[in-house]
Amino acid sequence: xxxxxxxxxxxxxxxxxxxxxxxxxxxxxxxxxxxxxxxxxxxxxxxxxxxxxxxxxxxxxxxx
Numbered sequence: 001x002x003x004x005x006x007x008x009x010x011x012x013x014x015x016x017x018x019x020x021x022x023x024x025x026x027x028x029x030x031x032x033x034x035x036x037x038x039x040x041x042x043x044x045x046x047x048x049x050x051x052x053x054x055x056x057x058x059x060x061x062x063x064x
Contacts, residue, residue, distance in 0.1 A: 009048040017044035 004010045024037035 004051065007052065009051045013044045013047040013051070017041055017048065020044065 020037045020041040024034055024041060027034035027037065
C-alpha cells in the first residue's frame with residue numbers, strides 16, 4: 001500500500017522515477033534494457049501526475 005500526504009506524490013514513485021533515470025542514462029539508447037527503464041520512468045511520472053491531480057479534483061468536487 002502506498003501512503004502520502006494530500007497534494008504530494010508518493011515517495012515510492014519519486015524513487016522509482018529517479019532510479020530508473022539514473023540507470024537509463026548508463027544504457028545504450030534503444031536497447032531493450034534502456035526501453036525497459038524508460039517505461040519504468042514513464043510509469044512513475046504518470047503515477048506522480050495522477051497523485052497530484054487526484055487531490056485537486058477531489059477538492060473541486062467537495063461541497064464546502
